[in-house]
Amino acid sequence: MSGxxxxxxxxxxxxxxPTYDAATDTLYWFDILESRMLTRKLSGGKTVLHQFQExxxxxxxxxxxxxxxxxxxxxxxxxxxxxxLSPHMSVEASNxxxxxxxxxxxxxxxxxxxTMGKKAEAGAGAIxxxxxxxxxxxxxxxxxPNSICFSADGSVGYYADTAQNLLYRVDCDADTGLPTxxxxxxxxxxxRGGGIDGSVVxxxxxxxxxxxxxxxxxxxxxxxxLVRSVAVPVSQPxxxxxxxxxxxxxxxxxxxxxxxxxxxxxxxHAGKTFLLDIEVNGRHEPNVLI
Numbered sequence: 001m002s003g004x005x006x007x008x009x010x011x012x013x014x015x016x017x018p019t020y021d022a023a024t025d026t027l028y029w030f031d032i033l034e035s036r037m038l039t040r041k042l043s044g045g046k047t048v049l050h051q052f053q054e055x056x057x058x059x060x061x062x063x064x065x066x067x068x069x070x071x072x073x074x075x076x077x078x079x080x081x082x083x084x085l086s087p088h089m090s091v092e093a094s095n096x097x098x099x100x101x102x103x104x105x106x107x108x109x110x111x112x113x114x115t116m117g118k119k120a121e122a123g124a125g126a127i128x129x130x131x132x133x134x135x136x137x138x139x140x141x142x143x144x145p146n147s148i149c150f151s152a153d154g155s156v157g158y159y160a161d162t163a164q165n166l167l168y169r170v171d172c173d174a175d176t177g178l179p180t181x182x183x184x185x186x187x188x189x190x191x192r193g194g195g196i197d198g199s200v201v202x203x204x205x206x207x208x209x210x211x212x213x214x215x216x217x218x219x220x221x222x223x224x225x226l227v228r229s230v231a232v233p234v235s236q237p238x239x240x241x242x243x244x245x246x247x248x249x250x251x252x253x254x255x256x257x258x259x260x261x262x263x264x265x266x267x268x269h270a271g272k273t274f275l276l277d278i279e280v281n282g283r284h285e286p287n288v289l290i
Contacts, residue, residue, distance in 0.1 A: 003230065003231040003232045003233045003274070003276065003277060004232060004233060004252070004274040004275055004276040004277050005274065005275050005277070006269065006272050006273070006274060006275075007027070007040065007042075007251055007272075007273045007274055007275045008038065008040055008047045008272060008273040009047075009272055010038055010047045010049070010272070010273070011256065011270070011271035011272055012029075012030075012031035012034070012038070012253065012254070012255060012256075012271045012272075012273075013031055013032075013033045013034055013255060013256060013257050013271065014031060014032045014033045014034075014238070014255045014257045015029060015030070015031055015238055015239075015253035015254050015255050015271055015272075015273060016029065016030050016031075016032050016057055016058075016101070016102070016198065016238050016239055016253055016255075017029055017030040017032075017057045017058040017059070017102070017103070017198075017239060017253070018239055018240070018241035018251055018252075018253050018273070019058070019059055019060065019241060019285055020042070020241055020242065020243040020244075020247075020251075020284065020285070021061055021285075022244075022245060022247070022284045023061075023064065024041075025041050025042050025043055025245075026039055026040070026041055026042070027039065027040050027041075027042055027241070027243060027251060027273075028059050029241075029253050029273060030056055030057050030058070030059075032055050032056070032057045032099065032100075032101075033055070033257065035051065035052045035053065035054060035055050035056065036049055036050060036051050036052060037049075037050040037052065037056060037059065038050070038273075042243050042244065050083060052071070052085075054071050054072050054073060055071060055072040055099040055100065055118075056069055056070065056071040056072070056100065057070055057071070057099070057100040057101050057102070057103065058070040058100065058102070058103035058104075058113060059078070060103070060105050060111055060285065060287070060288040061080075061285070061287045061288065062077075062287060062288055062290055063287065064080070065079065065080055065081070066078065066079065066080060067080050068088065068111065068288050068290065069085065070100045070103050070111075070113045071099075071100055072092070072093075072098065072099035072100055072115075073087075073090060073091070073092070073093035074087070074088070074089050074090040074091035074092070074093055075088040075089040075091065075113075075130065075135075076088055088290070089130070089133075089135055091113075091115070091128060091135060092115050097117055097118055097119075097121070097124065098115045098116060098117055098118065098124055098125065099115065099116065099118050100113060100114065100115055101114045101115060101116045101125065101144070101145055101146065102114045102145055102146045102147065102148045102159075102198060102239070103148060104148045104149050104150065104200070104285070105285055105286050105287070105288050106150050106154055106157070106172070106177030106286070107150060107152065107153065107154035107174070107177075107286055108131075108154055108174060108175055108176060108177050108286075108289075109131065109132075109177075109286055109287060109288055109289030110129060110130065110131035110176060110177030110178075110288075110289070111129070111130040111131070111288045112127060112128070112129055112130075112138070112148045112157065112159070112177070113127070113128055113130065113148075114126065114127045114128070114142070114145035114146075114148065114159075115128075115145070116142070116143065116144055116145060117143075120143060120144055120163065121143070122143050122163070123141040123142070123143055124143065125141075125142040125143055125144065125145050126138075126139060126140045126141070126142060126145070127139040127142060127145050127148065127159055129177060129178060130288075131176060131177060131289060132289050132290065133290060136178075138178075138179060139159065139183075142161045143161055143162075143163035143164070144161060144162035144163045145159060145160070145161060145162075146159070146160045146161075146162045146196065146197050146198055146199070146239075147159055147160035147167055147196055147197070147198060147199035147207075147209060148199075149199045149200050149201045149207065150172065150177075150201060151201055151205055151222075152201065152202075152203050152205070152283055153174060154172060154173075154174035154175075154177065155171065155172060155174050156169060156170070156171060156172060156222075157169075157170050157171075157172045157177070157179065158170075158186060158199060158201070158207060159183075160189075160196040160197075160199070162195045162196055162197055162212065165188070165189040165190045165195055165196055166185060166187070166188060166189065166190075166196070167185075167186045167187040167188075167189065167196050167199070167209070168183040168184065168185060168186055169183065169184050169185075169186035169224075170182070170183040170184070186207075186220070186224050187209075187220055187224055189211075192211070192214070192218070192226075193211075193213075193214055194211035194212055194213040194214020194215075194216070195211065195212040195213055195214070196209055196211065196212075197209070197210045197211065197212040197237070197238050197239060198210050198238055198239025198240060198253075199239075199240070200239075200240050200241060200242060200282070202242070202280055202281045202282050202283065203281045203282065203283050204281050205221070205222040206219050206220065206221060206222075206227065206281075207219070207220045207222075208240050208250065208280070209240075210232075210237040210238055210239050210240050210252055210253075211237065212236050212237065212238060212255075213235060213236060214235075214237075215231060215232055215233075215234065215235045215237070216229050216230060216231050216232055216237070217229070217230045217232060217237060217240055217250070217252060217276070218230075230276060230278055232252055232254075232274060232276065233269050233274065234254040234267055234269050234270050234271075234272070234274070235263075235267050235270065236254055236255045236256070236257070236259075236267075236270060237252045237253070237254050237274075238252070238253045238254055238255050239252065239253050240252045240276075242280060242282025242283060242284065243275070243282075244282075247280075247282035247283050247284050248279050248280055248281065248282060249275060249276070249278075249279065249280065249282075250275075250276045250278060250280050250282065251273060251274060251275050251276070252273070252274050252276060253273050254269070254270055254271055254272060254273065254274070255270065255271055256270035256271040
């Protein structure tokens with residue numbers, strides 16, 4: 001298959017939030033609209049489905065026993081062995097019109113996570129910062145928050161509003177993950193075609209972005225210069241993640257949301273998860289500090 005191989009045949013309406021746990025060789029990702037999480041060993045085996053009672057979109061490792069799950073009502077502790085959930089911090093739980101979306105852990109252990117309207121209502125979303133039991137609102141009035149990611153040294157953060165198709169860069173405090181300046185435009189995706197969706201930054205400082213509707217992953221140098229485009233075998237790739245013991249491979253999730261029968265027939269692998277035919281200088285996700 002040109003561009004990559006199918007890692008999981010399980011089809012997601014809205015595949016998102018891939019996160020790789022090197023300690024267990026396990027990839028986690030989500031079908032947000034179906035309120036389920038999927039897991040699979042990178043080395044092989046079947047994809048395992050975990051059904052939730054609400055929409056969830058991201059997960060981070062706390063330690064060998066616990067994980068932090070991001071859902072439409074906030075942050076929840078998850079027992080890594082049993083899957084049992086317990087509430088940790090409520091965020092927008094009283095707003096039935098929003099759900100969680102993109103998230104990523106800063107190198108210091110802080111978590112940036114986002115919300116958005118369930119029907120992508122204009123300005124209904126936001127990006128939050130969580131660190132050691134504290135939550136702060138960073139950026140309100142975002143329609144479709146995506147591309148949350150950080151440089152390896154923690155000095156730079158990124159985020160996008162896919163509805164605007166603009167990707168922003170902001171200086172950060174390496175010790176707390178909090179912004180220290182005003183966001184500046186990093187990439188204007190409107191001239192490229194497709195929408196700026198999920199992103200991740202490698203050890204070289206290169207930002208890898210899944211282009212929704214563009215059937216590709218674009219790579220940008222730290223100055224915003226486009227340095228590479230990698231074709232993927234679906235039209236709606238949604239988010240990349242580094243995987244493998246050395247974080248030198250990349251997976252990407254995808255979706256068939258908004259596709260009619262003809263579009264799905266023309267895009268038969270839409271919603272599946274792929275291992276790309278490239279090597280990268282990636283890095284593993286840090287643990288979140290609670």
